Amino acid sequence: xAADLANRIAExxxxxxxxxxVEVSEDYLLxxxxxxxxxxxxxxxxxxxxxxxxxxxxxxxSEAEAANGAPKPTxxxxxxxxxxxxxxxxxxxxxxxxTALQKLTNLPPAKLRGAIQIMLDQPDAELPxxxxxxxxxxxxxxxxxxxxxxxxxxxxxxxxxxxxWNRKIDARVEGILLGLQAKLDRTRATSGEISQQLVSxxxxxxxxxxxxxxxxxxxxxxxxxxxxxxxxxxxxxxQKS
Numbered sequence: 001x002a003a004d005l006a007n008r009i010a011e012x013x014x015x016x017x018x019x020x021x022v023e024v025s026e027d028y029l030l031x032x033x034x035x036x037x038x039x040x041x042x043x044x045x046x047x048x049x050x051x052x053x054x055x056x057x058x059x060x061x062s063e064a065e066a067a068n069g070a071p072k073p074t075x076x077x078x079x080x081x082x083x084x085x086x087x088x089x090x091x092x093x094x095x096x097x098x099t100a101l102q103k104l105t106n107l108p109p110a111k112l113r114g115a116i117q118i119m120l121d122q123p124d125a126e127l128p129x130x131x132x133x134x135x136x137x138x139x140x141x142x143x144x145x146x147x148x149x150x151x152x153x154x155x156x157x158x159x160x161x162x163x164x165w166n167r168k169i170d171a172r173v174e175g176i177l178l179g180l181q182a183k184l185d186r187t188r189a190t191s192g193e194i195s196q197q198l199v200s201x202x203x204x205x206x207x208x209x210x211x212x213x214x215x216x217x218x219x220x221x222x223x224x225x226x227x228x229x230x231x232x233x234x235x236x237x238x239q240k241s
Contacts, residue, residue, distance in 0.1 A: 029239045032232055039229040046222040053215040074201040083194050090191040097184040104177065113169060116176055127172050134165040 053059075060072065075083070100119045107115055113131065117123045141158040148155045 029236065032236045032239060036229065036232045036236060039225060039232060043222065043225045043229055046218065046225050050215070050218050050222050053218060057212055057215055059212060059215060073205050075198075080198065080201075083198055087191060087194045087198070090187055090194065094184065094187045094191055097180065097187060101177070101180050101184060104180070109170065109173075112173060116173055120176070120180075124172070124176055127169070127176070130165060130169045130172055134162065134169060137162045137165050 104112060104116055104119055113127075117127060137158070141155070141162050144152075144155050144158045150156075150159075
C-alpha cells in the first residue's frame with residue numbers, strides 16, 4: 001500500500017508539473033504572438049515612412065537597393081577617370097599653345113614669318129606660296145633698281161608689287177595668329193567645361209548624400225525591425241513544434 005501510495009503521489013506530481021509546463025508554454029507562445037503583432041505594426045509604420053521619403057527625395061529603384069546605402073553618383077567611376085584624363089591632356093595642350101603663341105607674338109615681323117610655320121601643328125599651305133611670290137617680286141625690284149632710279153615708273157610699279165605681297169603676307173600671318181588664339185580659347189573653354197562638370201558632379205553628389213542620409217537611416221531601421229520580426233516568427237514556429 002505504501003508503494004502504491006508513493007507511485008500515485010509521483011504520478012500526481014508529474015501530471016501537475018506537466019500541466020504547469022503546458023500553461024507556461026501557452027503563456028510564452030501568447031507573449032511571442034503579441035510581440036510579433038507589435039513588431040508587424042512597427043514594420044508597417046517604418047515601411048510607410050521609407051516609401052514616403054523615397055518618393056519625396058526621388059530615389060530610384062537602383063539607388064534604393066544600393067548595397068552601400070548611398071545614392072548613385074552623378075558620374076560613374078569610369079566616367080570620372082575619362083574626364084580627368086581629358087582634362088590633363090587639355091591642360092597640357094593649353095600650356096603648350098599659350099607658350100607658343102606668346103613666343104610668336106614677341107618676335108619681330110621678319111622672324112615671325114619664318115618661325116610661325118615651325119610652331120604650327122600643320123604648316124600653313126598658303127603662306128609659302130605668298131613668300132615665293134614675294135621673293136620673285138623682290139628679285140624683279142632688284143633688277144629694275146639696277147636700270148632705273150626710284151622715281152622711275154617701272155621701279156615705282158615693282159616696289160608697289162613688293163609692298164602688296166608684304167601686306168598679303170602680314171595679313172596671312174595675322175590670320176594664323178588669330179587662329180592660334182582661337183584654338184587656345186577653345187582649349188581653355190573645353191578644359192573649363194570639363195572642370196566645371198567634375199566640380200558640379202561632386203557638389204551634386206554631396207548635396208544628394210546629405211538629403212538622402214535620413215532615408216537610408218530609416219531604411220536601416222526598417223531592416224532591423226524586419227530581422228527582429230523574423231526571429232520572433234522562428235521562435236513561434238519552434239514553440240508550436
